[in-house]
Amino acid sequence: MSTQTENPQLDAPLGRLRPQSASSVWIRRFTALAPIWTLLVMGIFFSLASPSFARPINLNNILAQIATLAIFGTGMTFVLLTGQIDLSIAAVAGLSGMIAAHLYGNLNYQEPIPLIAGLATATLLGFVGGIASTRFRIPTFMSTLAVSLIAGGLNTYVSKGRTLSEIPDLAIFLGSGRIGGQDGFRVIIIVAALSLLIGHLVLRYTRFGRYVYMTGASLPAARLVGVNTDMIIIITLTISGFMAGLAGIVSMGRLGSAQPVEVPSYLIDTIGAVVLGGTSLTGGRGGIPQTIIGLLIYGTLRNGLDNIPSIDVYLKDFIRGIVLLSALVVNLVFSGKRARDKTN
Amino acid sequence: MNVQPVIELKNISKRFLNLQALDQVNFDLREGETHALVGENGAGKSTLMKILAGIYSEYDGEYLLRGAPLHLMSPGEALHHGIGMIHQELSVMPELSVAENLFLGRQLTRFGFVDWKRMDKIAQDELAKLGFEHIDVRQRLGAYPLGTQQVVEVLRVMISGAQVLIMDEPTSALSPAEVERLIQLIDTLRQTNRSIIYISHFLDEVMRVADRITVLRDGRKVTTLDKTSTNVNELISLILGHAVESAPTHVSESGSQQTLLDVNQLTADVFKDVSLKVGKGEIIGVYGAIGAGHFDLARAIFGMYRYDRGTINVDWHVFPAEFSAAYAIKHGLAYATESRRQSLFMEDAIYRNVTMPHLKQIGMLVPTSQHEMQVAQPVIERVNVQPGDPLNPVGKLSGGNQQKVVIARWLAFPPKVFVMCEPTRGMDVGAKSEVLNILRAFRDQGYGVLVVSSEPETVLAVCDRIIVMSHGDVVAEMVNKNLNKDALMRLL
Numbered sequence: 056m057s058t059q060t061e062n063p064q065l066d067a068p069l070g071r072l073r074p075q076s077a078s079s080v081w082i083r084r085f086t087a088l089a090p091i092w093t094l095l096v097m098g099i100f101f102s103l104a105s106p107s108f109a110r111p112i113n114l115n116n117i118l119a120q121i122a123t124l125a126i127f128g129t130g131m132t133f134v135l136l137t138g139q140i141d142l143s144i145a146a147v148a149g150l151s152g153m154i155a156a157h158l159y160g161n162l163n164y165q166e167p168i169p170l171i172a173g174l175a176t177a178t179l180l181g182f183v184g185g186i187a188s189t190r191f192r193i194p195t196f197m198s199t200l201a202v203s204l205i206a207g208g209l210n211t212y213v214s215k216g217r218t219l220s221e222i223p224d225l226a227i228f229l230g231s232g233r234i235g236g237q238d239g240f241r242v243i244i245i246v247a248a249l250s251l252l253i254g255h256l257v258l259r260y261t262r263f264g265r266y267v268y269m270t271g272a273s274l275p276a277a278r279l280v281g282v283n284t285d286m287i288i289i290i291t292l293t294i295s296g297f298m299a300g301l302a303g304i305v306s307m308g309r310l311g312s313a314q315p316v317e318v319p320s321y322l323i324d325t326i327g328a329v330v331l332g333g334t335s336l337t338g339g340r341g342g343i344p345q346t347i348i349g350l351l352i353y354g355t356l357r358n359g360l361d362n363i364p365s366i367d368v369y370l371k372d373f374i375r376g377i378v379l380l381s382a383l384v385v386n387l388v389f390s391g392k393r394a395r396d397k398t399n
Numbered sequence: 400m401n402v403q404p405v406i407e408l409k410n411i412s413k414r415f416l417n418l419q420a421l422d423q424v425n426f427d428l429r430e431g432e433t434h435a436l437v438g439e440n441g442a443g444k445s446t447l448m449k450i451l452a453g454i455y456s457e458y459d460g461e462y463l464l465r466g467a468p469l470h471l472m473s474p475g476e477a478l479h480h481g482i483g484m485i486h487q488e489l490s491v492m493p494e495l496s497v498a499e500n501l502f503l504g505r506q507l508t509r510f511g512f513v514d515w516k517r518m519d520k521i522a523q524d525e526l527a528k529l530g531f532e533h534i535d536v537r538q539r540l541g542a543y544p545l546g547t548q549q550v551v552e553v554l555r556v557m558i559s560g561a562q563v564l565i566m567d568e569p570t571s572a573l574s575p576a577e578v579e580r581l582i583q584l585i586d587t588l589r590q591t592n593r594s595i596i597y598i599s600h601f602l603d604e605v606m607r608v609a610d611r612i613t614v615l616r617d618g619r620k621v622t623t624l625d626k627t628s629t630n631v632n633e634l635i636s637l638i639l640g641h642a643v644e645s646a647p648t649h650v651s652e653s654g655s656q657q658t659l660l661d662v663n664q665l666t667a668d669v670f671k672d673v674s675l676k677v678g679k680g681e682i683i684g685v686y687g688a689i690g691a692g693h694f695d696l697a698r699a700i701f702g703m704y705r706y707d708r709g710t711i712n713v714d715w716h717v718f719p720a721e722f723s724a725a726y727a728i729k730h731g732l733a734y735a736t737e738s739r740r741q742s743l744f745m746e747d748a749i750y751r752n753v754t755m756p757h758l759k760q761i762g763m764l765v766p767t768s769q770h771e772m773q774v775a776q777p778v779i780e781r782v783n784v785q786p787g788d789p790l791n792p793v794g795k796l797s798g799g800n801q802q803k804v805v806i807a808r809w810l811a812f813p814p815k816v817f818v819m820c821e822p823t824r825g826m827d828v829g830a831k832s833e834v835l836n837i838l839r840a841f842r843d844q845g846y847g848v849l850v851v852s853s854e855p856e857t858v859l860a861v862c863d864r865i866i867v868m869s870h871g872d873v874v875a876e877m878v879n880k881n882l883n884k885d886a887l888m889r890l891l
Contacts, residue, residue, distance in 0.1 A: 261765055273741070275741045279735075281724050282725070283723065283725055340746075
């Protein structure tokens with residue numbers, strides 16, 4: 056026995072790596088799920104602090120509130136998994152809605168042409184950001200920032216600074232429609248759920264999804280096994296553009312009008328939610344399930360604070376920021392992802 | 400006149416876990432001398448040098464600086480005592496000006512602001528003093544060739560007040576003309592009474608620059624010689640320990656009939672006019688010291704390094720001037736870098752690392768883990784990965800077993816030619832021979848292998864023919880028959 060203990064990796068039966076005590080396995084499982092615990096703790100806290108929080112109607116509200124973010128988040132998850140970032144989503148969403156409304160209200164195009172045009176523009180802009188960064192080696196941080204300006208500028212040009220309130224019926228249906236009458240299920244939640252589901256299936260079960268993870272996990276290793284990493288990055292940014300376009304149309308339908316300016320918080324909220332769930336900014340780690348958890352934490356936090364009337368309205372953003380930062384730290388520390396190697 | 404040495408090491412020993420890196424080594428460095436350290440990889444040169452430079456602070460033995468005991472805790476402290484190190488990899492900042500590089504970390508200031516004028520002036524004067532007045536100190540350092548950058552690095556350490564300079568393989572990445580310039584600089588430094596410790600694989604260079612030469616082998620000092628009393632041949636036998644081994648004869652009979660990989664006159668910045676052929680059932684070795692350009696040559700063959708001229712041909716298929724790794728794979732090439740860390744997905748399971756290049760063949764759109772397992776399991780067993788559970792993450796395996804995974808990856812759907820850099824680097828003897836056997840088996844099935852390495856043992860052990868590269872040129876090509884290490888090292 057004494058000779059074997061020199062190499063614990065080899066003496067384990069069945070070729071398994073060193074055997075672990077049951078408790079260490081449980082501790083690891085527990086900590087790996089840190090975002091879920093964060094969500095539960097928050098949920099319990101708000102349920103106790105506010106009588107209205109845990110009502111079904113409010114929970115349904117939370118889902119509706121995060122639905123737009125979920126659509127953005129699906130695209131963002133793809134992009135972050137490759138180790139890139141897309142800073143253009145809020146502006147692209149704004150433009151997509153505006154183009155649809157402009158074609159519908161001002162130019163009287165038949166449905167569904169306005170929506171398709173909006174989505175196509177958004178998709179194209181995502182593609183442009185991808186091409187720019189891979190062909191010319193511009194970091195996506197910069198190329199998508201430029202695309203953001205382009206999209207915002209086009210929005211201003213098309214709208215001439217006016218809000219358009221005549222918007223396609225299909226957008227209204229997607230954004231604020233319900234299935235099954237007045238108290239039916241909100242369509243926006245279905246759209247969000249479908250986005251997440253399809254995103255998950257693609258990432259988890261297709262070859263492309265695998266390449267997305269590989270590209271983010273190690274760009275050189277992915278190249279060396281023949282993955283066209285440039286192409287993968289272009290496609291993920293294109294997906295992100297499309298999802299931003301869809302989110303823009305849905306959010307226009309929810310608000311009832313197309314705005315000449317983007318909703319700036321969309322960008323920060325999306326990245327915040329996705330990263331909070333545990334998808335790594337450096338790529339290769341995370342996925343749609345993590346994004347869902349992140350979205351729920353985000354929604355819970357926002358909605359929960361609104362449900363506690365005693366909190367000063369003007370303090371809420373501040374509190375949100377503090378809680379968000381704490382949640383990020385807690386997730387990082389407890390998921391054991393704090394890097395040992397300090398050179399990277 | 401008995402001069403006191405600048406540095407004296409007495410009975411230095413250093414142990415890493417189960418490896419005695421240095422064993423009772425004595426060493427002394429005199430004022431104004433260039434003292435070369437030679438020995439094979441792993442002989443203890445770098446360990447000794449790192450102790451000298453304050454990088455390793457835990458060791459046994461005495462370290463005397465001008466007779467006074469010294470225990471360095473950091474490289475910064477070493478520099479404070481006038482001992483500076485020039486690393487093998489350049490640590491200059493190409494985006495900064497020459498002058499800024501010379502004053503890196505200790506900019507001159509005036510009223511709290513950086514005093515550019517004075518810095519440029521002093522830098523220019525210092526360079527002029529040493530015969531480098533043609534270097535414009537305000538120019539971006541990256542605009543100068545590698546040799547000049549190396550010179551600047553040496554000057555930086557010198558200007559910072561170092562009386563003792565430790566140079567680790569300073570010429571490995573330099574062209575012959577640049578080597579000349581560096582040697583001239585060393586001569587100048589000697590005249591200013593600075594002492595230099597010079598570590599190099601290139602024995603001809605050592606014979607030119609050194610006053611004395613210390614030979615290390617297996618962590619022990621073999622001897623210290625005056626340059627005038629020795630020659631390259633004697634050095635080689637001292638380095639290898641006399642037992643000049645006859646090469647193991649694993650050579651396959653007769654040259655190959657059918658050429659699989661044909662590289663013709665390939666030229667890029669770091670290698671030129673390289674031609675080589677790998678035939679069916681052949682293992683060809685490309686051997687060179689680190690920096691000889693052979694690793695970049697391998698990358699070029701796989702589409703991962705841009706080349707300027709020449710052609711690459713795999714089984715009569717001519718590759719275009721620019722191609723991707725995916726293209727190379729598709730046309731029958733496989734490649735493994737000298738860095739395992741770079742070719743594996745460390746957090747991913749073994750079986751997924753094996754199937755990664757073949758997802759297309761395994762499942763058109765949706766590769767399932769069952770299918771992947773069916774492909775991966777047999778090859779993982781064939782190369783005998785230990786522990787062999789395909790679900791373990793690759794990062795948890797030992798270096799040798801990681802290397803087996805790298806090879807297994809390509810056995811699932813074998814390429815025509817496998818280009819493999821440093822197949823056995825950092826492995827213990829058992830793992831080494833296992834990996835080499837896998838390569839031999841691969842050859843015997845009629846595939847071609849190109850082994851690219853800086854370890855003479857490796858190419859001697861498996862290759863049928865060996866090509867030797869030095870400073871980007873092919874300097875020899877020979878059949879691996881009756882060859883041995885000293886023959887190879889003489890060619891560098």
